[in-house]
Amino acid sequence: APIGSLTGRRPLPPEMSERTGCPFDPPAARFRLLEEQGPVAKVPLLNGAHVWLVTGYQEVRNAISDIRLSSDVVRNTNAMSLTSEQVTTGSCPAQPDLQRTDGMFIFMDPPEHSRLRKVLTSQFTVRRMRALDQRVHEITDELITAMQGAGTTADLVTDFALALPSLVICELLGVPYEDRAEFQERSAITLNINNTPEQQRDAGIALWEFMRNLVIAKRTAPGDDMLSGLISGELAADPPLTDAELIDIGVTLLGAGHETTANMLALSVFALLEHPEQLAALRNDPTLIDAAIEELLRYLSVSHTGPTRIALEDITLGGVEIPAGDTVVISLPTANRDEERWPEPGQLDVTRPRDTGHMAFGYGIHQCLGQQLARVELRVGLVELFTRLPGLRLAAPAAEIPLRTDMVVFGVHSLPVAWD
Numbered sequence: 426a427p428i429g430s431l432t433g434r435r436p437l438p439p440e441m442s443e444r445t446g447c448p449f450d451p452p453a454a455r456f457r458l459l460e461e462q463g464p465v466a467k468v469p470l471l472n473g474a475h476v477w478l479v480t481g482y483q484e485v486r487n488a489i490s491d492i493r494l495s496s497d498v499v500r501n502t503n504a505m506s507l508t509s510e511q512v513t514t515g516s517c518p519a520q521p522d523l524q525r526t527d528g529m530f531i532f533m534d535p536p537e538h539s540r541l542r543k544v545l546t547s548q549f550t551v552r553r554m555r556a557l558d559q560r561v562h563e564i565t566d567e568l569i570t571a572m573q574g575a576g577t578t579a580d581l582v583t584d585f586a587l588a589l590p591s592l593v594i595c596e597l598l599g600v601p602y603e604d605r606a607e608f609q610e611r612s613a614i615t616l617n618i619n620n621t622p623e624q625q626r627d628a629g630i631a632l633w634e635f636m637r638n639l640v641i642a643k644r645t646a647p648g649d650d651m652l653s654g655l656i657s658g659e660l661a662a663d664p665p666l667t668d669a670e671l672i673d674i675g676v677t678l679l680g681a682g683h684e685t686t687a688n689m690l691a692l693s694v695f696a697l698l699e700h701p702e703q704l705a706a707l708r709n710d711p712t713l714i715d716a717a718i719e720e721l722l723r724y725l726s727v728s729h730t731g732p733t734r735i736a737l738e739d740i741t742l743g744g745v746e747i748p749a750g751d752t753v754v755i756s757l758p759t760a761n762r763d764e765e766r767w768p769e770p771g772q773l774d775v776t777r778p779r780d781t782g783h784m785a786f787g788y789g790i791h792q793c794l795g796q797q798l799a800r801v802e803l804r805v806g807l808v809e810l811f812t813r814l815p816g817l818r819l820a821a822p823a824a825e826i827p828l829r830t831d832m833v834v835f836g837v838h839s840l841p842v843a844w845d
């Protein structure tokens with residue numbers, strides 16, 4: 426199931442994702458590697474293979490924007506031939522049943538990638554983003570009202586953080602209201618770690634079928650949404666996109682925009698509650714919010730085990746020779762804590778000047794297409810939660826909050842909260 430590639434379990438050996446100290450700090454093993462081997466280090470896998478882990482800011486920036494490092498981890502890979510056991514023991518950089526289909530442009534290189542990226546970028550119009558901004562406010566309002574109606578406690582992950590981005594993607598794609606419960610249920614299953622690989626795969630297929638029906642519906646009755654815009658209208662693709670491409674684009678938007686934003690929301694609330702002086706600074710000066718969002722993106726770097734690339738030719742990165750065919754894993758969290766780039770990078774400090782130079786959204790030709798939308802969701806979501814739920818606090822000891830060290834996207838599996 427293609428969706429599994431964007432979500433799911435860790436692609437690195439377990440110790441490379443484990444957080445032993447502060448839950449918001451990148452795994453200690455990566456800093457150890459940085460010290461011992463420098464910013465480009467060789468990491469052995471359990472099966473005797475290895476990957477290259479890039480941890481420094483400049484090296485990450487160079488690697489992630491170097492098109493000799495392919496995003497097509499499906500076709501160009503030495504890591505995909507691992508057994509399923511190696512996958513379940515967490516020693517594999519990717520999933521072996523991964524299939525890249527027609528429109529998964531996140532896994533494409535130029536010129537294929539350029540073509541799809543261009544048609545999609547043209548759909549993120551100012552007008553559409555403004556309309557979405559309005560809907561983000563309304564959806565946030567509805568979710569918080571529902572939480573208040575149900576009492577003074579909630580699991581912020583299921584009741585808010587997963588729901589908001591999922592509903593926003595429904596808006597973006599034009600999923601009819603009557604189908605949204607089904608859409609949310611299916612996308613939630615693909616994200617649930619407790620499901621078996623079979624359940625996960627079935628949910629992925631069901632989601633793909635859902636998207637196919639949506640595409641067919643938009644062909645006959647186009648709306649004001651992005652899928653319709655891709656099919657018809659002024660900025661529609663030329664030559665026209667196929668159904669398979671449109672379905673994959675829909676699945677990619679969901680895969681890339683749901684879990685990432687959900688975890689940034691929940692983890693940001695957790696981090697602010699654990700740094701009360703930062704929360705107080707933000708409350709005292711609400712104009713800090715945009716700078717605070719960038720700081721939270723930098724400090725938390727939820728995309729913590731990738732992106733992954735494959736060397737198409739021998740390259741030298743940070744003085745290290747990487748042979749053609751090798752897998753390169755890019756560590757955004759350590760790059761975003763580079764002392765040469767930020768003073769006191771280990772401190773969450775919402776009063777830093779607004780700085781978008783972090784790499785939480787990646788960099789280069791694959792840099793996050795949904796970043797403006799993600800920023801809107803984070804700003805509206807965080808402001809409204811802390812404004813409308815007075816005395817918002819954890820309802821469990823911080824040490825008991827289950828961390829997603831075992832997942833591609835870092836965050837919390839649940840976040841029990843209470844308010845007055």
Ligand code: HEM
Pocket residue numbers: 489496530531532542594677678681682683685686689727728732733784785786787788790791792793794795796798799
């Ligand atoms: C790409 C992070 C939200 C859509 C990426 C990449 C990162 C990232 C690191 C680069 C992947 C690579 O280089 O291989 C995040 C984070 C988010 C977020 C941390 C939330 C806080 C969203 C949203 C959407 C979205 C809301 C859409 C609705 C995409 C797409 C790509 C992408 C389509 C692929 C772009 C390409 O390959 O050209 N994102 N993202 N993301 N993101 Fe996001």
